[in-house]
Amino acid sequence: MAANQSFDPRDFRQALGAFATGVTIVTARAADGLPVGITANSFNSVSLDPPMVLWSLAKNARSLPVFAAADHWNVHVLANDQDALSNRFAHAGEDKFGALALDAGVSDAPLIPGCSARFQCRAAFQYEGGDHVIFVGEVVEYDRTPRPPLLYVTGSYALAARKAAAVASVATECEQPDAIYSENLIGYLLGRAHYQFVAGFRPTLDANALSDADFFVLSLLSVRQPLSGAEIAAHIAYTGADIGAVALESLRARGLLEHVPLSGEWRLGAKGRDAILHVLAAAKAVEADAFEKLDPMEVVGLRNLLKRLIAVTDPGLPKLWRGTPA
Ligand SMILES: Cc1cc2nc3c(=O)[nH]c(=O)nc-3n(C[C@H](O)[C@H](O)[C@H](O)COP(=O)(O)O)c2cc1C
Incomplete structure (x- = not known):
């Protein structure tokens, strides 16, 4: 096991990347009315009652002051066909919202359509988390669709697949023991x-x-x-x-x-x-x-x-x- 001071950042990142996640876009609106949004896979559920969720934001993100001051933010769980949108919100400096059509929500935080699920949150707590700030919010409204989600694992987008029930990995009926014909061919x-x-x-x-x-x-x-x-x-x-x-x-x-x-x-x-x-x-x-x-x-x-x-x-x-x- 590597000791803390010898962590290779790339390797540490890759180890973390073994943990498969969904992909979200978190949005808020600045006091001057400008929308902000970032792609985040640090989203997680926290509590069912009261309903609470969290995500973390890098301290060097340009949107940090807006999220830190926002009283509401929205989490969008992206659908499998929204990888281009994810890329758009993962790059600082782009006009992230462009001509994006938005839905009306409980707050003025941007609400993006076409997702697998959406959680509209009232900002509740912020915690120090090393080079990130952890945001915890209370879910005041949510909705969901049957759209299959987009996943992220080992540094790439992925799709979820249900695992088939265990099947034999060798031929079950084949007469010849050396035969390579199996039901997994x-x-x-x-x-x-x-x-x-x-x-x-x-x-x-x-x-x-x-x-x-x-x-x-x-x-x-x-x-x-x-x-x-x-x-x-x-x-x-x-x-x-x-x-x-x-x-x-x-x-x-x-x-x-x-x-x-x-x-x-x-x-x-x-x-x-x-x-x-x-x-x-x-x-x-x-x-x-x-x-x-x-x-x-x-x-x-x-x-x-x-x-x-x-x-x-x-x-x-x-x-x-x-x-x-x-
Ligand atoms: C799949 C994926 C997941 C990401 N997750 C996070 C995250 O959880 N927290 C974070 O701060 N940045 C995350 N990023 C990077 C941000 O999306 C990116 O730095 C963002 O555009 C910063 O925007 P800003 O500087 O305009 O605020 C992620 C990027 C990708 C592609």
């Missing part, structure tokens, strides 16, 4: 999730006589069109589906695709637009069913992890979403 988990998911809207694919490859082409063109045959093939190469000129021609013969005059590129035909609309609506319904059984925090975490996995395994596909006109 990501390929198995992804594959099973994918097939179970697609099975939910397979009847709609069948009703429209669409193969998986047809579906890939139509859904691609529903996002971006027109595209050349080569572009279509490049975009969906990752699926392993063989999309040759013959396949595209047969979709045209069925009225699902049409040629753009002169350029020869492909776009959806009237029947194709109608079919993909039905299939995507069915897929959306399967998604809604599944998400009803997960909580919003898990949905945000799942999307984030799948995007990360897609990024780290991307063989260099053409970008479909970035820069796509809305």
Whole structure:
């Protein structure tokens, strides 16, 4: 264990960073009417009855005199999509409030919308805390939303994920003791999730006589069109589906695709637009069913992890979403 005088500040900070927190913005209003606000993860609950919370502010913060004199301040527990706002309030000198729309609260302290929870506080106590001042406030009003919170751990923003119940880490049914196929194999988990998911809207694919490859082409063109045959093939190469000129021609013969005059590129035909609309609506319904059984925090975490996995395994596909006109 390191003795006090030998603490390396960086290392000490990193050790503290192992403690995962939420992220808040604390706001107050100066006597001259100017709003102040800082990003703070030192927020914590103190007492339920009376309801009290605390947070600490660095003594060198420019906003210290305002918070020290304020009779009210508001704590905003940020939602998972408010990391840009957190960054904005973590940098001194920026016009932090800019054109930010504010809600009306019990005091004149700024009240920011779109958060996971908000605590409007009457300033109660201030304590010395080394290079920080500890502020304790009595909560006079609060509100909350189902928006999953933004977290901060080991120096980075993070998302909360519910921990699954313990599962076996080795194969439970596998005959061969050396086999590496277990229920924790990501390929198995992804594959099973994918097939179970697609099975939910397979009847709609069948009703429209669409193969998986047809579906890939139509859904691609529903996002971006027109595209050349080569572009279509490049975009969906990752699926392993063989999309040759013959396949595209047969979709045209069925009225699902049409040629753009002169350029020869492909776009959806009237029947194709109608079919993909039905299939995507069915897929959306399967998604809604599944998400009803997960909580919003898990949905945000799942999307984030799948995007990360897609990024780290991307063989260099053409970008479909970035820069796509809305
Ligand atoms: C995730 C995160 C958490 C932070 N937590 C605190 C905190 O609890 N207390 C603090 O004084 N500063 C904290 N900071 C730094 C302040 O947000 C930053 O210094 C602030 O912009 C100071 O503003 P001011 O000098 O304009 O008053 C944190 C920054 C980040 C990114």
